[in-house]
Structures are given as structure tokens and as C-alpha cells.
Amino acid sequence: MNRKELFDIANTWFEGQGWQPFPFQTQTWTAFLQGKNGLLNAPTGSGKTYALWIPVVLDYIKKNPDYKTKHKPGLKAIWITPLRALSVEIKQAAERVANELDTQLTVGIRTGDTTTAERSRQKKKMPDLLVTTPESMQLMLASKDYPKIFKSCTAIIIDEWHELLGTKRGVQTELALSRLKTVAPKMRIWGVSATIGNLQQAMEVLLGAESEALQNSVMIKAHLNKKINVLSVLPEKMDAYPWRGHMGLHLVDEVAEIIKKSKTTLIFTNVRSACEIWYQALLEKYPEFAGEMAMHHGSINRETRQWVEQAIRDEQLKAVVCTSSLDLGVDFAPVETVVQIGGPKGVARFLQRAGRSGHRPGQESNIYFLATHAIELVEASALRRAVAETVVEDRIPYLNSWDVLVQYLVTLAVSDGFYPDEIFKEVKSTFCYQAITEEDWQFCLNFITKGSQSLQAYDEYKKVEIEDDGKFKVNSRSIALRHRMQIGTIVGDAVMKVKYFSGGYIGTIEEWFISKLNPGDVFIFAGRKLELYRVKNMEVLVKRADPKAKATHASWMGGRLTLSAQMSELLREEMYAANTDDMSNELKALYPVFERQRKESIVPDEDEFLIETFKTREGYHAIFYPFEGRYVHEALASLLAFRISLLSPITFSLAYNDYGFELLSDKEIDMQQVLDNNLFTPEHLHSDLQRSLNATEMARRKFRDIAVIAGLVFTGYPGKVVKTKHLQSSSQLIFEVFRDYEPDNLLFQQAYRETFEHQLEEGRLLLALERIEHQQIVWKQCEKPTPFSFPIITDRLRERLSSETLAERIKRMTANYMK
Template identity: 85%
Template sequence: MNREELFDIATNWFTGRGWKPFPFQTQTWTAFLQGRNGLLNAPTGSGKTYALWIPVILDYIKNNPDYKTKHKPGLKAIWITPLRALSTEIKQAAERVADDLETGLTVGVRTGDTSASERSKQKNKMPDLLITTPESMQLMLASKGYESVFKTCGAIIIDEWHELLGTKRGVQVELALSRLKHINPRLRTWGISATIGNLKQALEVLLGPNSPALQNSVMIRAHINKKINVISVIPEKMDTYPWRGHMGLHLVDEVANIIKKSKTTLIFCNTRSQCELWFQALLTKYPEFAGELAMHHGSIARETRQWVEQAIRDEQLRAVVCTSSLDLGVDFAPVETVVQIGGPKGVARFLQRAGRSGHQPVQESNIYFLATHAIELVEASALRRAVKETVVEDRVPYLNSWDVLIQYLVTLAVSDGFYPADIFKEIQDTFCYQGITAEEWQFCLNFITRGSQSLQAYDEYKKVEIEADGKFKVNSKTTALRHRMQIGTIVGDSVMNVKFLGGGYIGSIEEWFVSKLIPGDIFIFAGRKLELIRIRNMEVIVRMANPGAKAVHASWMGGRLTLSSQMSELIREELYAANTESMSRELKSLEPMFTRQRKESIVPTDNQFLIETFKTREGYHAIFYPFEGRYVHEALASVMAYRISLLSPITFSLAYNDYGFELLSDKEIDMQQVLDNNLFTPLHLHTDLQQSLNATEMARRKFRDIAVIAGLVFTGYPGKNVKTKHLQSSSQLIFEVFRDYEPNNLLFQQAYRETFEHQLEEGRLILALERIQNQEIVWKQCEKPTPFSFPIITDRLRERLSSETLAERIKKMTANYMK
């Protein structure tokens, strides 16, 4: 069958459904059938899935002309998705085409949710088209005889590649691809990406920088002018000061009105705690939403999440309050409207969420932005411009993740074993390990066979044996079992299952939150008021509580997002525009706030860096405004406090948010001395960071995750998980052994590198200091706190006060400062 005949089959199928293929879809079909590799860049809801399932099936038809009568068994293609929740949609799309064209092709799913019986069936007979996740893919590589399974596979498609790039899960995918390409050199590799800035590099990471596949690759971009309407929710009466409502709950009426006007609305929150609070707030004030309002986040039971997803498709729900658990590619045609509560902190995330509305190529997307306090309206203005100019963040890929490589080597040793010389060549072809040296490779081999230099006395670290012919192999069944159970790179705090006394799974919450509760305590989780009865075998046993009882909301660690570098730059540019005539609707609505800000201080221009000082009953405040995101400000606050203390002994308490940071002390800072001594220099930054922050403590915490991924510590068997504090103490002990006896250990060094590069964003910090050095530093001595400073002060207060007392305190402070 020639290409024209194959295309006729596909276009006739499209026509039968009342569709017409887009040019990007036919371009992808052509490139795939030519045997090329590539990256498809297309917006959410544009038909990306059919752009690649169709050519996979056409390729089978081409190689098997009697496809309607004779079925060729064996795995034909693998589709890797970052989220298990997406697998049902992807499976349905593949089955639709395969069944309608009478190919006889079977479609299967293999994720953490796949039952043991289904996995057993797949072991005996693989489906033709398999949908899986990076972790399940590694588990397949840990199975004996995996090469015979994969040798018939002609294509691998990595969906939502922008979500995996710049994560250790992405590194897992790179390593799996390096193996599969060796098993079948004719394997076609394709990535699908919706929103990403560094597309060229994304393709390079996918295929490998020195790979012949890169030479035979193509980048296909969908040019679909999908209109995204960004609508800011601006209340009729603007507060003069920007401190109201860190959760935005004072705008619950505005959100209810949006829900009433739309068929289906998704309300995105940045954290699970905020999601729970908003769900309760809407139901409490609008009880008529009962039965039509649902909640969806990653800690809720899978069955409940799946029910919610299906109820959206069936138009049974008016609204769903959700987190990033609904960010990615689930196709909900009925969704008319999206509400974003609070700044999404990144353009890509915002576009992804906007794309959930009007999830069809020709429809417009409507996204409402609800600012939780006034300065966030500047973010709304910045996001509208970003959408218009299609400014999207880069994803920075990992380099030299030794923990992931060590895990991968043990995975290969658990299955059929490996010969180091062969695998070394494959690993050198990946982006992550392109610079690996012979010494580093030897360290990894020694680590899995001898347990590294300082752990050689302990047999539990000698996982892999070297056989007579030089093959590296795991022969211990216990080691193999433990390793398979711990495959993966997502390391979080220990979670505990929440169950009713009479049975019935509700979801999972983090151990640290449960540890603060005692039997009889009442907490709100998954939209229910629950009373804790007891904790048993890592299970939280509960019963329904009295509806009128006082309760605390379940909360999760690490909930706060930080501004991306592109988002920071956009916000600064919007803020500078407040000094010009060309102001957006959002900036105009903030005029009362800007007027008040100028009364005490200034609104900086593009060549100014603002510092404000004032005194309150708490002490002397110095506020700095880089507008670079909370992680950069956390590091910068520590460095500045350290550098100032070198000039004269002084003790500070620090506070920071996305806009700036505060140094609070009981004696006044000599700010002139700070300016005269050029404390904003990027020189000696690395050393000052190490001195000012407890870099060792931060690296120790980072090392816990590295130790889990590398298999140095075991997280426990199902239902008998090792407690977080025990994991922490075990990994700390190893960290200290490496620090004292083996400082050149690659995993030990990786903990420091990741602390500085990923947590403290040292590179971004240097750029921020270089920018400040080229600006005029404007120091304003104020009589009282300014609108810009207020969110930073209240951020410090919220660490100490409950939300109720915080609201009362803010009210008093507002009245005082408005006098």
C-alpha cells in the first residue's frame, strides 16, 4: 500500500466523524511513515493524540496488507504518559481508530493502577499498543526476558514531554529509550509537547545529543490560532491595600456567579489545602450546589477521582474545584469555563489550565483570573500579555543524576543482567550523561557491587554480583523484590491511607499532618468532616464527624509554588508600566493602591531598585523588592543578612514572598553603609550562600531523596511503610559517613549540587544581582508600611497565627495604617 492509499484510509475515518485533519496531523503522519523521529508541538485540545496513533496504525496496515484477516501478534508501539489519569483517554482514542479500521489491534494499559491479573495476562501475551508511565516502563525493564518483548516494538511516543523534561522522571525516560533503541535500532521515537520555550533542546534531550536519530528528526509545530480569553475578576470596590484574603475566599460570590453562567466550570487552586477550603466555602454559602459540585486532587481516592472525571464528561457536574491533578490532557468537551485562583506562578501552567476550557480546536478558551490580593492583579495583566505574545518558560534538563543511573543499573541487573561495556556506550548517548567519565562510571559500578568505598563492610549495599563472564546480575530474590517495589523518582513525605471504621477508602494524607492529631480530633479532608479514631498499620481510621463540630483542614507540605523566571520578568515589566500612560485594565483598577504607595514611597521604573525602611512596634523593617520569586528571595534574604552582619553585629528575622523580602531587627540598619559597601555584588556569592544558609542541613534533606532513589535506604513493604523520621535518620547517618570518610562520593556531591542549582536557583540569583547592580538603588525611609510591603509582613504573621486571628490582626493593622 502506498502513502496515498494509507492517507485515504485515515482521512475517510476523519470524514466519517465529521472532522478534517489539520496540516500538522498530516505532516506528522508523513514523517512517521518515512521512518523519521520527531517532536510535535501543539496546543492542548488540538488533536495531538490522533496525530500519532493514526500513523502507528497505518504503519501496521502498510506492513500487513492482510490486516483484516491475519493478525500479527507482538508489541507494536508504546505510549508513555506522565499521569496515570490520562491512560483511559489515550486508550479510548487508540481503540476508536483500531476498531473502526478493523485492524484487530489490541490496546492495553500498564500503570500502578493495573491489577495483578491484568499484568499477568500481559506477561503471557502483550497487547499490540501499550500505554504506560515512566515508572511502569522501568518495571518492565526489571522483568526477565524483556528484550524479546520489546524487539517487535517499532515506535515509542512520549506524551506531555514538557512535563517530564527537567525532572528525574524525564531522566528515567532517557535511560529507557537508550535501552530500547539498542534492542530495536529502527525504533521511531516521538515526543508530544504543548507548552515549552526551549523546543530545540527538548528534541535533543528526547533523542540524545549525539544520536543518529537526531540527524533524521523533524520538529512539527501546529499553527492553530486558538483564542484564549483572560478575564480578571475585579470586585466593584477595590481595597486600597493589598492584604485581603490570602486564599481569595472574599470573592466567593463572584466565583458562584461564574459557575451559574457556565455549563461546567473547573476552579483551579495551587494547593490541595486551598482546594479543600474553596470547596467548603462554596458549599457553605451556596448549599444549592450540593450534588453538582465536586473536588479533585491527587490525595483523593482513585475511584473518586475517576468518578469525578466521568461525571464531567457526562455533564452531571456544574463545577469541580481542583489542583494540577486536572492540568494535563484529559479531554473534557463540556468544560466551558476555567477559574484560576491566585497566581499560577508560570505561563505554561496557566496556558495548560486555560486549554481545559473549549477543549476543541475551533473553540475559544475562557479563563477567569481571581487575584487573592491586589498585587496579584499585576500577575493577571502580565499573563494576558504572555498569552498574547506566547511567552513560555524553558524547562532545564537534568545533568549527571547519579541516583537515577544507579537505580537503572540495578534494574537491568535484576532482570537479565548486563555487561558494563555495552551499557556504558548507550548511557553516553543520553543527554543527562553525555559527559560521564570513565571514573564516574566506575564509581557507579563499584557502588552497586561493593556499596561504595565507605560502606564496603556492609553486605546489604552489595546488591549486584559479577558473574564469571563479567555479567552484572542480582541473584538475591529479596534484593530483587525490594528494588522492584522502590523503582521510581517521585519521593515525597510518607502518606497514610484514610479509611472509615466500617471499611471504605477515602484517600491519603501526609504523615506529618496526622502526627499532630490525637484520637477525637476532627479534620476536613476530601470534602468531609472526619473524626480520628485511631492510627493502625500506617492507616488512619476515621468516622464521619458532627457537621457542626469545629475542625482543622488537612494540609500538605511543599504546597507553595514560586514564580518562574519568565513570569518574574513579565511582572516587573507590568509594574514599570504603572508609571506610563499605557496601563492595562488591571493596572488602572490598582490606581488607588499605586497612589497610596507613592504617598509613602515610589512605584519603581525599569532602571530603579526599591528599598523601603520603617519602624513599627515589632522593630526596624528593611524591605527589598527584586520581584524574582520566593525561592530566590529566600536565598537573597539570607545572603544580605549575612553580609550586613559582617559590617556590624546584628540579628535578623527574615520574611519573603514572590515580590520581595524583609529583614526585621531590633536595631536600625545603617542602610547608607549597605549601599556604600556594594552588598549586592554577585562576587563570592557561592561562599556567602554556604555561610549564610545552613547549606549542610539543606543538602542533608536533599540527600534523603537521593538515598531513596539510589536504593541506599528502603521505604518499606506495602502497608508497612518506614516512617519519614526513620527514613530521615537512616539517610542522615549515611550522609555523615560520606561527609567524614568519603567526601568525593558522587551522591554526596549531588546533594549539594541539587541544593544550589534546583532549590536555591543559584544561577537565577546571580542574574538578579547583576541586574540590581545596573539599576539605581532608591532607598525610601517611610513613616509606616506601604502597600507593597504589606503582603510580606502578613506572610510572616501567617506562620504564627491561625487564619481567623490573622484576619483580625490584618483588619486592625489596616485601620491603623489608613489613619
């Protein structure tokens, strides 16, 4: 069958659905049938699933002209998705094509949710088309005779590649691909990605730097000018002294109006605790929403989440309050409107959420932005410009993740075993390990066979045996079992199941939150008031609480997001625009704030770096405004405090938000001395950072995750999870052994490298200091706190006061400062 005949089959099928293929879809079909690899850049809701399932099926038809009567069993294609929640829809799309074209192709799912019975069936007979996750893919590589399963595979498609890139799950995927290229040489590799800043690099990471696959590849972009309307919800009265603590709840009525006007609305919050609070606030004020409104976040049990997703599709729900759990690909055609509460901190995340509304080719997306405090309106203004100019973040890929490589080598040793020379070539062909040396490789091999230099005396670290022919193999069943249970790179805090005492599973909550409660305490979780009955075997037993009882909201450690580099740059540009006539509606609405700011200090310009000092009853405040995001400010505050303390002995308490940071002391900083000594210099940044922060403590915390991934510590069997504090102490012991006896251990060094690169964002910090060096430093000695400094001060107060007294105290402070 030639290409025209194949395309006729596809086009006829499309017509039958009442559709017409987009140019990017037909381009993808052509490239795929020509045997090319590639990256498809397309927004969600544009038809990317059919851009790749169709050519997979057409390729099968081409090779089997008698496809309607003769079926050739065996795995033909794998679709990897980062989210289990998406697997059902991807399967349904594949089945629709396969069945309606009478191909007899079978479609299956293999994720953590797949039943044992279904897995056994798949072992005997693989489906033709398989939908799976990066973790389940690794588990398949850990099964005996895996090359037989994969050798007939002609395509592997990695969905939402932008989400995997820049994470260790992405590294896991790179390693799996390096193996499959050898096992199934005819396999085509395709990635699907939403818009990111570094698309070309994303393709290199997917296909392997300088690989043959990359030379025979193509990048296809979907040009569908989708219109996104960004609408800011502006409060009637603007506080001249804005503060972060009130969550934007004073705009509950405005949100209710948006819900009433739309068929279905998704209300996105950045964190799970805000999701719970907003759901409760809307229900309390608008009881008529009961039954028409639901909540969706990662800690609620799977059945409830799936019910909510289906109810959105069936148009049974008017509103859903959710977190990033609904960010990705789930196809909800009826969603008309999206509300974003608080700054999403990144352009890509905002576009992703906006795309959830009008989730059909050709439809407009409407997203309302609701600022949780006045200055966040600057973010709204910046986002509108980013949407217009399509400025999107880069995703920075990981390099040299030794923990993931160690886990992968044990995975291969658990299945059929491996020969190091063959696997070394494959590993070196990946982007992540392109710079691996023979010494690094030898370290990894020694690590899995002897447990590294300093752990040689302990048998539990000798997992892999070297057989007579040089093959590396795991022969112990218990080691193999423990390894299979711990495959994966997502390491979170220990979570505990929340169950009713009388039976019935509600969801999961973090151990640290429950450890602060006593039996009889009432907390709000999954939209219900629950009374803690007791904690037993990592299970939280609860009963329904009195609806009138006072309760605390459940909270999670995965707390605050920080501004991305692109977002901070946009934010600074908007801030500078406040001094011009070219102001957006949001900036105009902030007029009272800017007016008050200029009265007490200045609104800095592009070539100015602002420092404010003033005294209150708490002490002497020095506030700096780099507008670089929370994590950079955290590192910068410690760095500056350390450098100042070298000039004269002084103690500080630090506070920071996305806009600036504060050094608070009981004695005055000699600011002239700070400026004369050029304390913002980028010189000696790394060594000063190491000395200023407790870098060892941070690396020790980072090492816990590395130790879990590398299999140095065991997280426990199902139902008998090891507590976080035990994991922490076991990994700390190993950390200290490496520090004292084996400082050149690659995993030990990785803990420090990841701390500086990923947590402290050292690269961004360096760029920020270089920028400040070229700006004129404006030091304003103020009489009292300014509107810009107010959110930073109140954030610190919040740690000490309960919310009622905080609101009252802020009211009093504001009245005082307005005099």
C-alpha cells in the same frame, strides 16, 4: 501499499467521524511513515493523539497487506504518559482507530493500577499497542527476557514531554530509550509537547545529544491560533493595604455567578488545602450546589477521582474545584469556563489550565483570574500579555543524576544482567549523561557491587554480583523484590491512608499533618468533616464528625509555588508600566494601592531598585523588592543578612514573598553602610551562599530523596511503609558517613549540587544580582509600612496568630496606617 492509498484509508476514517485532518496531523503521518523520529508541538485538545496513533496503525497495514485476515501478534508501539489518569483515554483513542479499520490490533494498559491477573496475561501475550508510564516501563526492563518483548516494537511515543523534561522521570525515560534503541533498532521515537521556551533542546534531550536518531528527525508545530480570553474578577472595593491571608474568599459570590452562567466550570487552586477551603466555602454559601459540585486533587482516592472525571464528561457536574491533578491532557469537551484562583506562578501552567476550557479544535478558551490579594492583579495583567505574545518558560533538563543511573543499572542487573562496556556507550549517548567520564562510570559500578568505598563492610549494599564472563547480575530474590518495589523517582513525604473506622477508604494525608492531631480532633478532608479515632499501622481511622463541630482544614507540605523566571520578568515589566499611561484594566483597578504606595514611598521604575525602611513596635524593618519569586528571595534574604552581619553583629528574622523580602531586627541597620559596601555584588556568591544558609542542612534533606532513588534506604513493603522520620535518620547517617569519610562520593556531591541549582536557583540569583548592580538603588525611609510591604509583614504575622485574630489585627493596622 503506497502512501496515497494509506492516506486514503486515514482520510476516509476521519470523514466518517465528521472531521478533517489538520495540516500538522498529515505532516506527522508523512514523517512517521518515512521512518523519521520527531517532536510534535501541539496544544491539548488539538488532536495530537490521532496525529500519532494513525501512522502507527497505517505502518502496520503497510507491512501486512492481509491485515484484515491475518494478524501478526507482538508489541508494535508503546505510548508513555506521565499521568495514569490519561491512560484510559489514550487506549480508547487507539482502540477506536484499530477496531474501525478492522486491523485486529489489541490495545492494553500497563500502569500501577493494572491488576496482577492482567499483568500475567500480558507476560504470556503482549498487546500490540501498549499505554504505560515511565515507572512501569522501567519495571518491564526489570523483567526476564525483556529484549524479546521489545524487539518487534516499531514506535515509542512520549506524551506530555514538556512535563517530563526537567524532572528525574524524564531522565528515567532517557535511559529507557537508550536501551530500547539497541534492543529494537527499527523503533521510531516521537515526543509530544505543549509549547515551552526551549523546544529545540527538548528534542535533543528526547533523542539524545548528537545521536543518529537526532540526525534523522523533524520538528512539527501545530499552528492553530486558539483564542484565549483572560478575564480578571475585580473586587468592587480595593484595599489600599493588600494582604495575602484571606484567600480571595470575599469573591465567593462572583465565582458562584460564573458557575451559574456556564455549563461546566473548573476552578483551579494552586494547592490542595486551598481546594478544600474553596469547596467548603462555596457549599456553605450556596447549598444548592450540593450534588452538582465536586472536588478533585491527588490525595483523594482513585475511585472518587475517576468518578469525577467521568461525571465531567457526562455533563453531570456544574463545577469541580481542583488542583494541578486536572492540568494535563484529560479531554473534557463540555468544560466551558476555567477559574484560576491566585497567581499560577507560571505562563505554561496558566495556558495549560486555560486550554481545559473549549477543549475542541477551533473553540475559544475562557479563563477567569481571581486574585487572592490586590497585588496579584499585576500577575493577571502580566499573564494576559504573555498569552498574547506566547512567552513561555524553558524547562531545564537535569544533568548527571547519579541516583537515577544507579537505580537503572540495578534494574538491568535484576532482569537479564548487563555488560558494562555495552551499557556505558548507551548511557553516554543520552543528554543527561553526555559528560560522564570513565571514573564516574567506575564509581557507579563499584557502588552497586561493593556499596561505595565507605560502605564496603556492609553486605546489604552489595546488590549486584559480577559473574565469570564479566556480566553484572542480581542473583538474590529478596534484593530483586525490594528493588522492583522501589523503582521510580517520585519521592514524597510518607502518606497515611484515611479510612472510616467502620470500613471505606477516603484518601491519603501526610504524616506530619496527622501527627499534630489528637483522637477526638475534627478535620476537613475530601469535603467531609472527620473526627480522628486513632492512628494505627500508618492508617488514620476516622468517623463522621458532628456537622457543627469546629474543624481545621487538612494541609499539605507541597505548599507554595514560586514565580518562574519568565513570569518574574513579565511581572516587573507590568510593575514599571504602572508609572506610564499604558495601563491595563487590572493596573487601573489598583490605582488606590499605587496612589497610597507613592504617598509613602515610590512605585519603582525600570532602572530603579527599591529599598524601604521603617520602624514599628516589632522592630526595625528593611524591605527589598527584586520581584524575582519566593525561592530567589529566600536565598537573597539569607545572603544579605549574612553579608550585613559581617559589617557589625546583628540578628534578623526573615520574611519573603514573590515580590520582595524583609529583614527585621531589634536594632537599626546602617543602610548607608550596606550601600557603600556594595553588598549586592554577584562576586563570591557561591561561597557566601554556602556560609549564609545552612547549606549542609538543606543538602541533608535533599539527600534523603537521592538515597531513596539510589536504593540506599528502603521505603518499606505495601502496608508497612517506613515512617518519614526513620527514612530521614537512616539517610542522615549515610550522609554523615560520606561527609566524613568519602567527600568525593558522587551522590553526596549531587545533594549539594541539586540544592543550589534546583532549590536555591543559584543561576537566577546571579542574574538578579547582576541586574540590581546596573539599577539605581532608591532607599526610602518611610514613616509607616507601605502597601507593597504589607503582604510580607502580614505573612509573617500569620505564622503566629490564628486567622480570626489576624483578620481583626489587620483591620486595626490598616485603619492605623490610613490615618
